[in-house]
Amino acid sequence: MVYLSKVTAFIRKEFLIQSSYWMAFIFSWLGILISAATFYFISKLLNSENMISVKAYGAGYFPYVLIGIAFSGYFSTAMHTFSGNIRSEQITGTLEAMLVTPTRLSTIIISLSLWDFIFTSINAVIYLFFGAVFFKVDFTQMNIIASLLILTLTVISLSGIGIISASFIIVFKKGDPVSWLVTISSGFFSGVFFPVEVLPKYLRVFSYFLPLTYSLKGLRHAILQGYSIGMLLPEIAVLFAFCIILTPLSIKIFGYALRCAKISGSLTHY
Amino acid sequence: MDYAIETSGLSKEFITPRIIYRAIAHPFTKQKTILAVNNITISIRKGELFCLVGPNGSGKTTFLKILSCLILPTRGNAVVFGYDILKKEDKVKAAIGLIIGDERSFYWRLTLRQNLSFFAALYNLNPLQSKKIIKELSCLLEIEDMLERSFQECSTGIKQRLAIARGLLGDPQILFMDEPVKSLDALLRRELNIFIKDKLIKERGKTVILITHNLKEAEQLADRIAIMQKGEILACGTLAELRAKINNPIGSLEEAYSKIIVD
Ligand SMILES: Nc1ncnc2c1ncn2[C@@H]1O[C@H](COP(=O)(O)OP(=O)(O)OP(=O)(O)O)[C@@H](O)[C@H]1O
Ligand SMILES: [Mg+2]
Numbered sequence: 001m002v003y004l005s006k007v008t009a010f011i012r013k014e015f016l017i018q019s020s021y022w023m024a025f026i027f028s029w030l031g032i033l034i035s036a037a038t039f040y041f042i043s044k045l046l047n048s049e050n051m052i053s054v055k056a057y058g059a060g061y062f063p064y065v066l067i068g069i070a071f072s073g074y075f076s077t078a079m080h081t082f083s084g085n086i087r088s089e090q091i092t093g094t095l096e097a098m099l100v101t102p103t104r105l106s107t108i109i110i111s112l113s114l115w116d117f118i119f120t121s122i123n124a125v126i127y128l129f130f131g132a133v134f135f136k137v138d139f140t141q142m143n144i145i146a147s148l149l150i151l152t153l154t155v156i157s158l159s160g161i162g163i164i165s166a167s168f169i170i171v172f173k174k175g176d177p178v179s180w181l182v183t184i185s186s187g188f189f190s191g192v193f194f195p196v197e198v199l200p201k202y203l204r205v206f207s208y209f210l211p212l213t214y215s216l217k218g219l220r221h222a223i224l225q226g227y228s229i230g231m232l233l234p235e236i237a238v239l240f241a242f243c244i245i246l247t248p249l250s251i252k253i254f255g256y257a258l259r260c261a262k263i264s265g266s267l268t269h270y
Numbered sequence: 271m272d273y274a275i276e277t278s279g280l281s282k283e284f285i286t287p288r289i290i291y292r293a294i295a296h297p298f299t300k301q302k303t304i305l306a307v308n309n310i311t312i313s314i315r316k317g318e319l320f321c322l323v324g325p326n327g328s329g330k331t332t333f334l335k336i337l338s339c340l341i342l343p344t345r346g347n348a349v350v351f352g353y354d355i356l357k358k359e360d361k362v363k364a365a366i367g368l369i370i371g372d373e374r375s376f377y378w379r380l381t382l383r384q385n386l387s388f389f390a391a392l393y394n395l396n397p398l399q400s401k402k403i404i405k406e407l408s409c410l411l412e413i414e415d416m417l418e419r420s421f422q423e424c425s426t427g428i429k430q431r432l433a434i435a436r437g438l439l440g441d442p443q444i445l446f447m448d449e450p451v452k453s454l455d456a457l458l459r460r461e462l463n464i465f466i467k468d469k470l471i472k473e474r475g476k477t478v479i480l481i482t483h484n485l486k487e488a489e490q491l492a493d494r495i496a497i498m499q500k501g502e503i504l505a506c507g508t509l510a511e512l513r514a515k516i517n518n519p520i521g522s523l524e525e526a527y528s529k530i531i532v533d
Binding site: 017092 | 282284285332335338339340341342360361363364366367368370372374375376377378379380384387388389391392393394396397436440
């Protein structure tokens, strides 16, 4: 109960702050429309009859890439929200004020990121909405339960990486190698813009180690073709494995970082 | 449990540059150890107003941060309101309020009320309790007309009063105040000092540890005063005891301070 009201307070606070910058909302949604339109016209140049690996998802290139960009937002959010929020609260000095209340740092970090995930979800829905309304993408097959399950596993496994990255920020303040490495590689290797099958074999190896690869594959099947949970079992199993490995690992690393910062007295430094 | 705070051999050494950095960024700089808090053993009674004075860098803030579980001590331990700071962090935090004279640490785009309600939730208050205490505290600190204004529009004095209000939200038994009235005008300073003494200590039986550079204020307010230098408590006691220490039964705290620090 107490936990829930804390979480709500964080979301409320973030909503109040963000909505005071309302121009930013309008521009970000305009940006979504423009990026969707860009890919729509690019897809017109492409003859999807030849794209065997795209056709595996039962539709043309545009629906394929629309889902890629709509849901890769979760990835960049997970990479940046934990470390970014901690850093900005350190700079304003509000982190120290939170830390002397009976609220754990882990609660603070997770609650701070929730607004970003909510906003990312709104954006993802807007991508799909624009896709359906303006560009006639067919979502009637969508299996909502399977999509939500994959999405949940995606958020949990990616958050593990995000929390590890926040641990680096707590100790080193700036420049964490984790999110840098994962961010530069994921856009390319995870099949956001093109299927990983078109990569040469030796490059394709990297994509197997990135959770986003499995998320996007599963989401496309579930959203465009209505695959059931049973049919998506391979993707779900891999994502689940990522969660099982990354969640405890991130908690461990985070605890270690917290201890380091408390010893050096730099918990609230930046 | 007669004591609000008991410390035994509390010490903190800061190592700079930190080991991880040294290996990468400063391989040739010599490592330096700063003894910020040195073997402090004191007991502070419940309901006491305890003042901590000392030159810049004498370790006053570090001492309070250790007691607030923000910094881990290198040696020694402390018990705050009956709870071990190393083992019962949550309990300690529920018993304390930390007020720092740094007035930046709020959300600038939110109103004063929104700021306070956010922190009230972190102190486990439900919306009803939070509304009630915000009303009470804003009356007390005379900011009730400002509550709907955004934080960025407020003067430094108002911001500092808001920081004091925040420290009191959780109705803490022990208050740590690190130069809380630094930018308040003389009149308000006096009112606030009276508030600490009469409302917090006498009426509600709270314990206050106050760091200040204003020796006159410390002299008037404190039940006991500790003079710190280089992490050590050089002298600690009532004004009369400090006077006895310098063999001047009518001397001011300022006199005692300068004699003890020089020696
Ligand atoms: N995180 C830290 N890392 C390294 N050294 C530190 C750290 N925090 C404080 N110090 C050092 O510890 C000593 C005590 O600092 P502290 O801030 O506790 O002093 P203070 O008595 O509060 O001073 P002031 O009156 O100026 O506020 C100083 O020499 C300071 O430079
Ligand atoms: Mg200080």
